[in-house]
Amino acid sequence: MDWMAERTALDEYIEQLGMQPSYVPRPGEVVLWAPEYQGELVWNHENKRIEMYAPNQGQWLGTPEWRAGIVGQTPEEDIVLQDLVKTAPKKWGVNYSGFRVETFPDPQSYDKSYSLHYKYVHLQRIKPFNAYELFLQGIPPEKLHPSIGYAMTIMSSFSLLDKYHFKGTWPNAAIYCRGIFLGAELLVVGDAVRLKPNRQVYSYETHKAVEDVMVIDEIRLELANCVNDLMSDQLAERYQIRVAGKVYTNAPRRSSAGTDGTSQQLPMKPEEVIDVFQSIGMGGYGSWYRVWKGATVEVSQNMIIGRCYDPDAMDLLFGSRLLGLDLSGVIKAREYSRKVDERIPEGKDWFWGDFRTQTLAIDTLNGQDVGYYSDAREIKMWRANLRILDGTADSADLRLAKLPGNVGRPSTKARSNFSEVGKLSKLVSTGLGAADVSNPVSSEEGPNLPNEEDTSESDEIFTLAMNQLPGGTDESEGGQTADSQYLIMDALKLFHADILDSFSGICIYGDEPLAFWYSTWFANGIPQAQAVTVSLKDLINGTVSFETLTEAFGPSSLGIIVVKDLDPEFQRLRTQVLSNASYLAALPNDELETLTSPSAKYLVGWSCGKETLRSGHFDTLKGSYYVNCAFYQDPTLQGAPADNFPDLSEYTAPNIWPPADRLPTFRPALEQLCALIIDTAALVARACDRYATANIDGYKSGYLEHVVRTSLTTKARLLHYFPAEGGADSETRDGDGDDDWCATHLDHGCLTGLTSAMFVDEVASPPGEGGELVELGASPDPKAGLYIQSRTGEVVKVNIPRDCLAFQTGEALQLITRGKFRAVPHFVKGAKPSAGKRIARNTLAVFTQPNLGEEVESGKSFGEFAREVVARTY
Numbered sequence: 001m002d003w004m005a006e007r008t009a010l011d012e013y014i015e016q017l018g019m020q021p022s023y024v025p026r027p028g029e030v031v032l033w034a035p036e037y038q039g040e041l042v043w044n045h046e047n048k049r050i051e052m053y054a055p056n057q058g059q060w061l062g063t064p065e066w067r068a069g070i071v072g073q074t075p076e077e078d079i080v081l082q083d084l085v086k087t088a089p090k091k092w093g094v095n096y097s098g099f100r101v102e103t104f105p106d107p108q109s110y111d112k113s114y115s116l117h118y119k120y121v122h123l124q125r126i127k128p129f130n131a132y133e134l135f136l137q138g139i140p141p142e143k144l145h146p147s148i149g150y151a152m153t154i155m156s157s158f159s160l161l162d163k164y165h166f167k168g169t170w171p172n173a174a175i176y177c178r179g180i181f182l183g184a185e186l187l188v189v190g191d192a193v194r195l196k197p198n199r200q201v202y203s204y205e206t207h208k209a210v211e212d213v214m215v216i217d218e219i220r221l222e223l224a225n226c227v228n229d230l231m232s233d234q235l236a237e238r239y240q241i242r243v244a245g246k247v248y249t250n251a252p253r254r255s256s257a258g259t260d261g262t263s264q265q266l267p268m269k270p271e272e273v274i275d276v277f278q279s280i281g282m283g284g285y286g287s288w289y290r291v292w293k294g295a296t297v298e299v300s301q302n303m304i305i306g307r308c309y310d311p312d313a314m315d316l317l318f319g320s321r322l323l324g325l326d327l328s329g330v331i332k333a334r335e336y337s338r339k340v341d342e343r344i345p346e347g348k349d350w351f352w353g354d355f356r357t358q359t360l361a362i363d364t365l366n367g368q369d370v371g372y373y374s375d376a377r378e379i380k381m382w383r384a385n386l387r388i389l390d391g392t393a394d395s396a397d398l399r400l401a402k403l404p405g406n407v408g409r410p411s412t413k414a415r416s417n418f419s420e421v422g423k424l425s426k427l428v429s430t431g432l433g434a435a436d437v438s439n440p441v442s443s444e445e446g447p448n449l450p451n452e453e454d455t456s457e458s459d460e461i462f463t464l465a466m467n468q469l470p471g472g473t474d475e476s477e478g479g480q481t482a483d484s485q486y487l488i489m490d491a492l493k494l495f496h497a498d499i500l501d502s503f504s505g506i507c508i509y510g511d512e513p514l515a516f517w518y519s520t521w522f523a524n525g526i527p528q529a530q531a532v533t534v535s536l537k538d539l540i541n542g543t544v545s546f547e548t549l550t551e552a553f554g555p556s557s558l559g560i561i562v563v564k565d566l567d568p569e570f571q572r573l574r575t576q577v578l579s580n581a582s583y584l585a586a587l588p589n590d591e592l593e594t595l596t597s598p599s600a601k602y603l604v605g606w607s608c609g610k611e612t613l614r615s616g617h618f619d620t621l622k623g624s625y626y627v628n629c630a631f632y633q634d635p636t637l638q639g640a641p642a643d644n645f646p647d648l649s650e651y652t653a654p655n656i657w658p659p660a661d662r663l664p665t666f667r668p669a670l671e672q673l674c675a676l677i678i679d680t681a682a683l684v685a686r687a688c689d690r691y692a693t694a695n696i697d698g699y700k701s702g703y704l705e706h707v708v709r710t711s712l713t714t715k716a717r718l719l720h721y722f723p724a725e726g727g728a729d730s731e732t733r734d735g736d737g738d739d740d741w742c743a744t745h746l747d748h749g750c751l752t753g754l755t756s757a758m759f760v761d762e763v764a765s766p767p768g769e770g771g772e773l774v775e776l777g778a779s780p781d782p783k784a785g786l787y788i789q790s791r792t793g794e795v796v797k798v799n800i801p802r803d804c805l806a807f808q809t810g811e812a813l814q815l816i817t818r819g820k821f822r823a824v825p826h827f828v829k830g831a832k833p834s835a836g837k838r839i840a841r842n843t844l845a846v847f848t849q850p851n852l853g854e855e856v857e858s859g860k861s862f863g864e865f866a867r868e869v870v871a872r873t874y
Helices: 002-019 129-136 146-152 203-209 252-256 270-276 280-285 311-318 327-340 356-360 379-390 395-400 536-541 546-553 569-585 589-593 666-695 703-710 728-734 811-816 862-873
Strands: 030-033 040-044 049-054 059-062 067-073 099-103 118-121 126-128 157-169 172-182 185-188 192-195 212-226 236-249 296-299 304-307 350-352 439-441 499-501 506-509 512-514 520-523 526-529 532-535 560-564 605-607 622-628 715-721 742-745 751-754 758-761 785-789 795-798 805-809 826-829 839-848 855-857
Touching (some): 067 118, 067 146, 126 129, 129 311, 146 327, 157 212, 157 356, 172 236, 185 212, 185 304, 212 296, 304 327, 379 395, 532 536, 532 546, 536 666, 546 560, 546 666, 569 622, 569 666, 666 703, 666 751, 666 839, 703 811, 811 862
Parallel strands (some): 157 350, 526 795, 532 560
Antiparallel strands (some): 030 126, 040 049, 049 059, 099 118, 157 172, 172 185, 192 212, 192 304, 350 439, 499 506, 506 512, 622 715, 742 826, 751 805, 758 839, 785 795, 785 826
């Protein structure tokens, strides 16, 4: 189906690559990138490393926080050479003029949460990963981001792109391809690539050792001695990759290769250089000579270093035109990969993946599921999509096809045949239906020269079967309701709907109801979504279906479930606790200061103005009161034991409580409400355990409920958002972005319990006077509240009814369920000022988390995982 649907689109894409400068990163490539940096990159002679330098201030700003990342999307605007060092003026914002880069996750772990740490950045912040050694030199290894090591793990892996032709004479054959993902880069026919020197190179000369450049004419997979047994799990006895093309050099002495050293070729004419290379600027390297008299040469993938950039790009990137600047780094990275990549069998040098997403071992790209747990592996869905492509589909096929929505940025280009069925290019979602098998490959050093037979005995045997050969949110919105103006496309983004039934939430196509994961609609111009809702009784009785849990927490979900029909005591406790948030915030500053805990990083007791917003400013818009919930296990405990985790004081420091004479109901009401929320979370965990026991091999029955019920590290956060003030500051804040109150993030616990928010007009009900607070029916600003970024990339607002609790998934739950249930990015949008009113907003979040020593992944405790989260977040 990939081949049928993508033929035209992939042809166009590969053709476009030939017209792009070679220095432009390509989708699916691994790059070195910095989410943020200032000034310009300059070599600091004193520190002997590349650092940021602010020329206007004459100050060194240190090294960027380099990461390894995967390019998910490329700009809609043209890239110019200047963009390498300073972004040229663009018509569009960075979401359209920049690259989407996702932080590279651990390829050998179930934890793929780094994939959700993405950003749109301009080319200035991106460098070739092959050159990591140059940009990271001088930085202590312990200071490097973990993604750097993760990316080096896949440097000895490859996958083939666009297998378009099969040719052979029994028993040998070859499959011809138009591209190959080799380590960090994508190489296609027509690219100029640098070749390793075919001699011993000493460390002091590596930069100058590379002299040969090949222009790729052909990429093929050779099958030697094909197996004549349909039941065999092998296609052939031996496999090898061959890249063929003509070789050119800047070194006059190399031009005598193939002539027994008796004659030296004349340099190529300028017009010949322009004709040979796709880039017209290659003449900037000086004179070019043909090697082997211009005959075609074949090499293995091991001989290729990477693309050859334009000389002007080399000047801007490296300040040098030497072709071997990254030779040492590439060799070291491949050696490292062969030692640590567990997918490469002993005695082999390469891992061969059927798809790029398999070599990268990622679960998502651009928000689209592409990994082992992808819903796209369903056979019925594939058959339905094939019938859609053939034009023979009926209404049942449209339902079974499960057509996903566009992910990432909306496209401004004409749609391909593949996009008409809601799929993405293989370069973006190649993991759809990929076989989860490893293909260990080895290859010999040195080129296969003209008229020479390949007598190598070291090429690979691989295990591909014949039928597998591939062609902490901190708050939530109050429970206001609004009339749905119209039901729009649900998570599946169906093409048409003859009837839109906004009451039943079912999209009708003809006579067939089309099921979907969640429905969205617009209210006041804001995309809204209805979370999956279950009753407390169903949780107690264990009757929540697996389908419901998948809809709530699975790969295509919003990652949230609402629990209704709670104990009537819940509403009284909620009102008391959230009212106390206003009473607490109204205390004098000197009293509030006595309730802070600097030693616990202000994550116990009162905290205000200690955190930074996405804009970099200190957050004075809200106050938080943190409470460790160890009292759930033992009323005498006010924090988790510090044994083996003395550095995690945010979990182990004792609670601080306001004086009882000032706020008499604060502590008892909060402890009772937290206990009720944890009790309910344990029931949700029990339902998850039932699902995991049935669907995950080796899962320990009852494990998640045990984690929730026995935890000493569960933490509550009571929040008070101060009334927004009008004026210039509010206008500035409104322009900063949607996630102004709580930036887009993942919770790193198991389940986060959320109450709906309470809105109070402090003009009508001043909390400092001790009177009863009157809760408003809804927020005066309908845009304020909790927003979730779905797995399809859609951002929707989710409301929680006042008499219900909601539970969101965290990263620890994703690890425990091995990716079956997913943590979902979310953020909180603040409320605008209201004329004549002072609207405060109060809410409570309870983060259920494993004990610090509890194992969340093989060999990794929650305490260790928490340290990693802090390291990558702050």
